[in-house]
Amino acid sequence: MSTVPLLEAVPLREAVPLLQVEGLSCRFGGLLALNNVSLAVRQGEIFGLIGPNGAGKTTLFNVISALTPPSAGRVLWRGALIPASRPDQLSRLGLARTFQNLRLFDSLSVRDNVLVGLHRFAASPLAAGLLGSATVRRRQRELEQRALELLALVGLEDQAQLPASGLPYGERRRLELARALATEPQLLLLDEPAAGMNPAEKDDLCGLIRTIRNRFELTVMIIEHHVPLMMRLCDRLAVLNFGERIALGSPAAVRQDPRVIEAYLGSSR
Amino acid sequence: MDAGLLEQMLIGALLALSVYLPLRCGQLSLATPGFFAIGGTVAALLSTRIPSFAGTGATSPLPALLLEMTLGGLLAALLALAIGGTVLRLRGIYLAIATIALVEILRVITLNLSFTGGALGIFGIPQPFATASGYAGFTLVLLALVCWLCARLEQLRLGRAMAAIRDDELAAACVGIDTAQVKLQAFVLSALLAGLTGVLAAHFLNSWNAKVGSFDASITTLAFVVFGGSRTWLGPVIGGLVLTALPELLRPVGDLRLIVFGLVILLGPVLFPQGLITPQRLQGLGPWVAGLGQQLRGRVPGPWRR
Numbered sequence: 001m002s003t004v005p006l007l008e009a010v011p012l013r014e015a016v017p018l019l020q021v022e023g024l025s026c027r028f029g030g031l032l033a034l035n036n037v038s039l040a041v042r043q044g045e046i047f048g049l050i051g052p053n054g055a056g057k058t059t060l061f062n063v064i065s066a067l068t069p070p071s072a073g074r075v076l077w078r079g080a081l082i083p084a085s086r087p088d089q090l091s092r093l094g095l096a097r098t099f100q101n102l103r104l105f106d107s108l109s110v111r112d113n114v115l116v117g118l119h120r121f122a123a124s125p126l127a128a129g130l131l132g133s134a135t136v137r138r139r140q141r142e143l144e145q146r147a148l149e150l151l152a153l154v155g156l157e158d159q160a161q162l163p164a165s166g167l168p169y170g171e172r173r174r175l176e177l178a179r180a181l182a183t184e185p186q187l188l189l190l191d192e193p194a195a196g197m198n199p200a201e202k203d204d205l206c207g208l209i210r211t212i213r214n215r216f217e218l219t220v221m222i223i224e225h226h227v228p229l230m231m232r233l234c235d236r237l238a239v240l241n242f243g244e245r246i247a248l249g250s251p252a253a254v255r256q257d258p259r260v261i262e263a264y265l266g267s268s269r
Numbered sequence: 270m271d272a273g274l275l276e277q278m279l280i281g282a283l284l285a286l287s288v289y290l291p292l293r294c295g296q297l298s299l300a301t302p303g304f305f306a307i308g309g310t311v312a313a314l315l316s317t318r319i320p321s322f323a324g325t326g327a328t329s330p331l332p333a334l335l336l337e338m339t340l341g342g343l344l345a346a347l348l349a350l351a352i353g354g355t356v357l358r359l360r361g362i363y364l365a366i367a368t369i370a371l372v373e374i375l376r377v378i379t380l381n382l383s384f385t386g387g388a389l390g391i392f393g394i395p396q397p398f399a400t401a402s403g404y405a406g407f408t409l410v411l412l413a414l415v416c417w418l419c420a421r422l423e424q425l426r427l428g429r430a431m432a433a434i435r436d437d438e439l440a441a442a443c444v445g446i447d448t449a450q451v452k453l454q455a456f457v458l459s460a461l462l463a464g465l466t467g468v469l470a471a472h473f474l475n476s477w478n479a480k481v482g483s484f485d486a487s488i489t490t491l492a493f494v495v496f497g498g499s500r501t502w503l504g505p506v507i508g509g510l511v512l513t514a515l516p517e518l519l520r521p522v523g524d525l526r527l528i529v530f531g532l533v534i535l536l537g538p539v540l541f542p543q544g545l546i547t548p549q550r551l552q553g554l555g556p557w558v559a560g561l562g563q564q565l566r567g568r569v570p571g572p573w574r575r
């Protein structure tokens with residue numbers, strides 16, 4: 001197992017980071033879920049976020065995607081403060097995410113879940129749409145084709161017609177990924193995409209994440225508990241513990257960090 | 270069947286669709302009777318006060334009716350647009366209560382304005398159709414058109430966004446749907462439909478007063494949708510038709526009819542929690558109905574319809 005080729009595969013551009021988190025804190029009553037967290041995600045990298053349960057990883061994603069307002073600190077997008085304050089505006093800006101506890105549109109078919117992800121590209125005047133003008137129909141066919149391509153990418157093309165509620169767990173995770181990709185993001189936040197998968201499935205997912213990163217020129221931020229997998233997959237990692245960022249760097253550096261070892265192996269405290 | 274009853278049933282179905290539209294994106298709005306009352310008031314005022322709307326022959330001119338429907342619908346839609354942004358921030362039962370309050374406010378205003386005839390209302394509204402069958406025929410065409418539009422809507426970006434919001438509003442926002450905007454559109458469409466239905470109803474009933482838009486009506490129209498099902502457009506239509514007809518059809522059993530009617534409303538949701546009509550049940554009815562469903566859903570060709 002070597003991480004070197006992976007690092008070389010991603011040219012580290014010295015330009016402004018895609019995403020910067022500066023001094024972020026998030027308080028829930030007496031609980032400080034995030035405590036002065038700063039980090040920067042570079043364009044094109046796979047950035048891992050690890051840490052014990054309740055460390056604040058999901059909360060960090062929620063703050064970045066404007067679902068939870070921070071108590072302090074700020075988030076910069078390409079070096080600038082984001083004027084957008086709603087999740088849908090951020091989506092248009094190029095941010096997409098999946099959820100730790102899957103949030104699919106269960107009454108819709110698998111294909112339609114992805115079509116909802118293509119919402120932004122389907123704009124047509126309501127009247128033309130209702131009457132089904134030729135242009136609107138052609139556009140709709142293109143989008144449906146695109147949805148099927150995305151489903152094929154995650155291996156769900158044969159299930160396109162099924163209701164999303166009927167899919168088994170692992171396939172639901174992949175559908176959520178396809179739906180997120182449909183929005184054509186630049187930054188993709190994946191919250192435990194491999195949860196509940198067996199080791200072989202996890203490896204497949206790793207391959208898939210690399211493929212989509214390369215194919216769509218994405219930047220990926222991923223939360224996952226399986227540390228060896230994260231060491232292989234990620235270009236850089238941040239480690240959270242009790243809301244604090246206790247380490248940041250390459251997998252090799254993070255692995256040797258005494259604070260990380262302490263957080264994971266526990267200490268005499 | 271009595272054409273007059275048929276007309277009432279068709280109006281019931283149109284109102285049920287008006288409740289259904291916001292519900293399709295998870296918004297429990299009970300404002301439909303308020304918008305219905307606005308449409309009716311517009312019709313009653315225009316056709317009794319303005320001679321060219323009343324016409325000179327035995328029946329009032331059809332173009333006048335169409336113009337009233339446009340104006341009544343638009344006025345209702347404008348009010349929905351004006352208040353929607355604020356009201357739709359409320360969720361669930363709070364939205365329901367706020368919209369009931371809206372209906373009550375509109376009722377009290379109508380009751381206290383002199384030009385709407387106060388408690389007595391407006392009488393002698395001119396008739397665009399000489400017979401009840403004339404009304405029923407016209408309303409049937411309107412209902413068919415609205416059903417077709419609702420079926421198309423389910424296939425469109427807006428319809429899918431509405432369904433997504435009902436399933437998971439937060440996830441919908443995260444894939445780029447401006448949820449406030451979509452909810453507002455559904456609310457405005459609902460008001461438009463209720464408004465123009467009110468125009469028809471005012472002519473058909475011949476008189477119009479504040480009682481039309483009451484709390485009772487809010488609950489009745491909601492019952493249409495709960496009974497029929499809110500997953501496809503067909504549910505509210507069936508609910509509206511059946512529940513409007515039932516009290517009339519039960520007349521022979523005398524006072525017992527109210528009890529039977531109450532039982533139906535009570536047992537409907539118990540026996541069919543999703544309503545009478547669900548997509549699954551439609552599929553289960555066999556290929557013919559499923560085929561009809563596909564036909565009604567619009568014929569957009571694509572690889573998934575092979």
Ligand SMILES: Nc1ncnc2c1ncn2[C@@H]1O[C@H](COP(=O)(O)OP(=O)(O)OP(=O)(O)O)[C@@H](O)[C@H]1O
Nearest residue numbers: 028031033051052053054055056057058059060100
């Ligand atoms: N909305 C909320 N209200 C109150 N407390 C919250 C809320 N969201 C998260 N928390 C708390 O904040 C802490 C961090 O939660 P978070 O979900 O971010 O952890 P996590 O690192 O994602 O954990 P896991 O690995 O279990 O998913 C936890 O103690 C959690 O209980």
Ligand SMILES: [Mg+2]
Nearest residue numbers: 057058059100
């Ligand atoms: Mg989490």
